[in-house]
Amino acid sequence: MKKKFLLVGIIALVFSVISYGKASNNSVKKSNVESWKPYDTNGEMIRTDRGAIGKIGVVSTSKVEASRIGADILKKGGNAIDAAVAAGFALGVVEPNSSGLGGGGFMLIRIAKTGETVFIDFRERAPQKASPEMWIVDADGKVVGNKKVEGGKAAAVPGEVAGLLYALEKYGTMSREQVIRPAVNLAKNGYYVTPTLSNDMKSEFDKLEKYPESAKVYLNKEGLPYEVGDKFTNKDLAKTLEIIIKKGKDGFYKGEVAQAIVKTLNKYDGLYTMEDLANYKPLVRKPVTGTYRGYEIISSPSPSSGGAIVIEILNILENFNVGELEVNSPEYLHLFSEAYKLAYADRAKYMGDSDYTPVPMKGFVSKKYAKEISKDIDMKVAHESKAHDPWLYESEDTTHYSIADKEGNMVAITKTVNGLFGNSVVVDGYGFVMNNEMDDFVVEAGHPNSVAPGKTPLSSMSPTIVLKDGKPFMVLGSPGATKIISTVSQVISRVIDHNMSMQDAIDTPRLWDNTSNVLNIESRIPDETVKKLEAMGHKVNKTSDWDRGMGSVQGVLYKKDGTLEGGADPRRDGKALGL
Numbered sequence: 001m002k003k004k005f006l007l008v009g010i011i012a013l014v015f016s017v018i019s020y021g022k023a024s025n026n027s028v029k030k031s032n033v034e035s036w037k038p039y040d041t042n043g044e045m046i047r048t049d050r051g052a053i054g055k056i057g058v059v060s061t062s063k064v065e066a067s068r069i070g071a072d073i074l075k076k077g078g079n080a081i082d083a084a085v086a087a088g089f090a091l092g093v094v095e096p097n098s099s100g101l102g103g104g105g106f107m108l109i110r111i112a113k114t115g116e117t118v119f120i121d122f123r124e125r126a127p128q129k130a131s132p133e134m135w136i137v138d139a140d141g142k143v144v145g146n147k148k149v150e151g152g153k154a155a156a157v158p159g160e161v162a163g164l165l166y167a168l169e170k171y172g173t174m175s176r177e178q179v180i181r182p183a184v185n186l187a188k189n190g191y192y193v194t195p196t197l198s199n200d201m202k203s204e205f206d207k208l209e210k211y212p213e214s215a216k217v218y219l220n221k222e223g224l225p226y227e228v229g230d231k232f233t234n235k236d237l238a239k240t241l242e243i244i245i246k247k248g249k250d251g252f253y254k255g256e257v258a259q260a261i262v263k264t265l266n267k268y269d270g271l272y273t274m275e276d277l278a279n280y281k282p283l284v285r286k287p288v289t290g291t292y293r294g295y296e297i298i299s300s301p302s303p304s305s306g307g308a309i310v311i312e313i314l315n316i317l318e319n320f321n322v323g324e325l326e327v328n329s330p331e332y333l334h335l336f337s338e339a340y341k342l343a344y345a346d347r348a349k350y351m352g353d354s355d356y357t358p359v360p361m362k363g364f365v366s367k368k369y370a371k372e373i374s375k376d377i378d379m380k381v382a383h384e385s386k387a388h389d390p391w392l393y394e395s396e397d398t399t400h401y402s403i404a405d406k407e408g409n410m411v412a413i414t415k416t417v418n419g420l421f422g423n424s425v426v427v428d429g430y431g432f433v434m435n436n437e438m439d440d441f442v443v444e445a446g447h448p449n450s451v452a453p454g455k456t457p458l459s460s461m462s463p464t465i466v467l468k469d470g471k472p473f474m475v476l477g478s479p480g481a482t483k484i485i486s487t488v489s490q491v492i493s494r495v496i497d498h499n500m501s502m503q504d505a506i507d508t509p510r511l512w513d514n515t516s517n518v519l520n521i522e523s524r525i526p527d528e529t530v531k532k533l534e535a536m537g538h539k540v541n542k543t544s545d546w547d548r549g550m551g552s553v554q555g556v557l558y559k560k561d562g563t564l565e566g567g568a569d570p571r572r573d574g575k576a577l578g579l
Contacts (some may be wrong), residue, residue: 050568051503054578057405058566060554064575066090069182071577080409081171089183097200098399102434104159105415108463112408121283122163124156124437128453129271132445152270154423154436161252163282190233201225207424214426236431253277290365296467306462308364313489315370323497330532337513338377344514382537398479404556410475412463460484476555487551502557502567510550
């Protein structure tokens with residue numbers, strides 16, 4: 001029988017946030033908070049004090065511990081890339097439900113010295129034995145059982161370690177010891193479990209309990225999920241991080257760690273070989289670019305659909321006077337809903353890994369294409385979603401964090417193990433869960449996003465940098481599966497069209513619509529607005545006041561007075577820190 005557990009009352013949880021003294025004339029006053037907690041004693045989310053102002057730099061992540069570590073790196077003289085790598089390894093410790101060594105992601109970097117922007121693809125890739133026939137499919141084309149989301153066949157080859165280390169070696173200034181040691185200490189010494197992590201452990205309890213390797217790490221001595229305020233340590237993960245410090249990329253992709261990955265996954269019906277891991281390399285790609293009302297938008301190229309579709313949405317919106325519409329008025333929500341339906345339909349029909357399937361990227365970012373399809377938008381009546389033909393113009397849980405410094409170095413990283421706790425299988429003896437990224441492929445052979453050896457599954461991750469007249473303006477991104485695209489485009493528009501601060505643009509209620517023709521809105525939007533939307537023909541679904549499913553934006557905005565404003569999302573545990 002499955003173990004039972006009681007949901008106990010939420011207890012107070014206080015995080016000590018690092019203070020920064022006035023060591024030099026370049027230093028600023030102490031951190032904007034002396035101590036900070038994401039939840040009150042009743043377990044209610046504290047929505048205030050998420051942002052920060054900095055003169056030297058800002059680190060905005062989904063966990064205060066990771067933000068603190070990134071800020072420490074900046075304080076010690078590291079650049080934004082050093083801080084991003086340190087925060088990334090720390091997030092794998094403190095937010096294992098969303099990302100970690102067994103996952104992958106995308107990184108967008110702006111190098112201040114040259115003005116160059118670089119996109120690093122360290123996304124997970126299908127093992128060499130992968131094929132559409134690897135799963136048993138029923139008459140409806142659906143995979144039988146749970147092997148697409150759980151166990152050995154659900155895991156793709158992880159890229160996080162390779163990607164973070166590549167960025168450090170190529171663009172950082174510090175050693176592996178300097179940037180990874182804080183994560184080792186965090187894993188050894190532990191941290192306090194928040195309601196977000198505890199709730200995720202409880203929601204995935206049946207899966208975590210099923211695998212002894214996972215139960216050992218993510219369940220307490222009684223075999224139950226950790227409760228809020230419990231101290232959580234992971235000595236096995238600390239050991240793995242020590243190996244990476246000592247041996248670098250080879251310490252993870254070859255030798256004992258790689259052997260443990262293959263052995264553990266194949267124990268649960270996996271298809272892994274040592275060569276799958278040894279051959280993994282991050283890829284440097286050309287970012288996709290566009291403009292919005294004079295601002296340059298730089299974002300993720302294929303195999304992410306995110307950047308191109310964000311730009312397509314902004315191009316559609318550019319045909320309307322968005323700034324004259326009240327934010328979250330019926331007309332505003334209607335326009336965004338219609339734009340999303342157009343863009344998401346194109347995503348569903350045409351997007352895949354461009355290394356394997358032709359993708360009409362130039363069409364997606366074409367102003368002419370956006371102007372043409374925007375003619376389908378009637379500002380008084382909702383229409384059903386349909387895909388157009390961008391070829392004619394061809395000439396769900398994740399984490400995101402953003403870091404920027406005064407020199408103009410900017411880093412946006414979105415990384416993931418896909419579902420909560422990935423494939424639910426912890427690598428035996430090494431303390432990290434593997435991803436279930438194979439679920440992002442479609443089973444249908446011949447589809448642009450069908451599985452193939454070495455192929456990268458389609459993603460919506462959209463790390464984005466915005467420039468004004470060639471100078472840094474904003475860096476942002478979000479988790480949230482396909483909702484990433486709508487969330488990022490909303491925040492960009494609110495800052496540019498409505499002159500919102502970074503934090504206000506993040507806090508304001510969100511919407512989401514796609515090819516389902518259901519307009520989802522956060523319930524802070526009034527009922528009167530809903531009635532007017534329904535009169536236009538929308539099917540409206542109210543979610544929660546602060547819907548975690550609509551993403552968790554972490555961003556940094558360069559202000560006219562020379563300071564940097566960090567915004568962090570109160571829908572999860574986000575916190576920005578400034579220097």
